[in-house]
Amino acid sequence: MHIHRTPENNERPRERLLAYGAQTLTSAELLAIILRTGIKGCDAVSLGNRLINQFNGLRGLLSAHAAALMATTGLGKAKTCELLAINELARRAMAEELEQGITLNQPQQVKTYCAALLGHLKIEHCVALYLDSQLRLIATDEIAKGTLSQASVYPREVVRSALGHHASALILAHNHPSGVAEPSQADLVLTRHLKQALSMVDIRLLDHLIVTGGTAVSLAERGQV
Template sequence: MTRHSTDLQSERPRERLLAHGAQVLTSPELLAIILRTGIKGRDAVSLGRSLMERFGGLRALLSADAQTLLALPGLGMAKTCELLAINELNRRALEEDLKAGQALDQPQRVKHYCTATLGHLQVEHCMALYLDSQFRLITAEEISRGTLTQASVYPREVIKAGLKHHAAALILAHNHPSGIAEPSEADLALTRHLKHALALVDIRLLDHLIVTRSGAVSLAERGQV
């Protein structure tokens, strides 16, 4: 295959997207548009397909960290940065929607944001989403890193931040790097403890989300908040 024909093949997904819309392209073809070029022996579409197969799907690929991506043959700094940028742009777009007035009184509306923010992390992180009286996102802040216990999350600091942001409600979220979304006894004990502490200053704990790469489990939906 000549260089010219290879270039034409890599252009086809872009031409089809402009002519018919992004929805007609396969996921490997959409990845090819982001990656722009392939590697030796594989065009961009084939590279995108092989990456999806290696990670078992788009979600895992787009939430992979820099070290994992850089270790893959053919994914240098440029392609790695492009893939990392997609996930971060997605997270920021979700955050914009939540700040623009979408109510968070339904757990499903915040799951995608928490999964994009925490799902790919290899160490446990806990964050608090501070909400106004209409359940709109005011801000999201990390409150703990490492194994989650009552000793590692200080209710006084959470309350202090809640009062500073004039929050009426709060959603707690933390990831399980193991991929197991079942809450531990420590998770449940912290939920009860924090709910009681927040109630003393009239801040409502709406939910506690357990986040993995594949999604988030709502303790409120399970009646555990």
């Protein structure tokens, strides 16, 4: 069923968005505007609700891989591409803000960016955020990808990559798929070794973030960097 067939005009998501703002719509209604159509026996808003529930929330839906989306009833190639594009645009918007801003003075923005990047992943990934002398983002690189419980990070490779980016500072971030935000002993050892290795080439390790779901814990804020 198309959105424009909804019986009451003032209940249609598009009209309500234009009249009152996007913030007044539910997540399912916002999805309905993107999806445009539902499927037999299920209008666009109902399909939006079904997708949110099926993927355990918006984060799961918007971070799902193409194959998982394509295999979902009601999502063809076009809708799958739209959802993938929205997630990538959101990630790029956050990266753009970091590139234009002073990263060190925006810790919450960095946490949000890293949570969006890593929070949905089922195995451990470790990324490095390379910063210039003004503490603006130069690049974000994946430096390790591990099993469910561990990822191997080699400080010498991180140092080499940081020098290649002409970075003056670095923020490390990795996810804990277990959902436990507490740093492991290995996390703390890696932080110490990496900080020492970077200091030898005058590059600062500003923070090490541990991401679980939609949140990120800063080791710097806990005095562990």
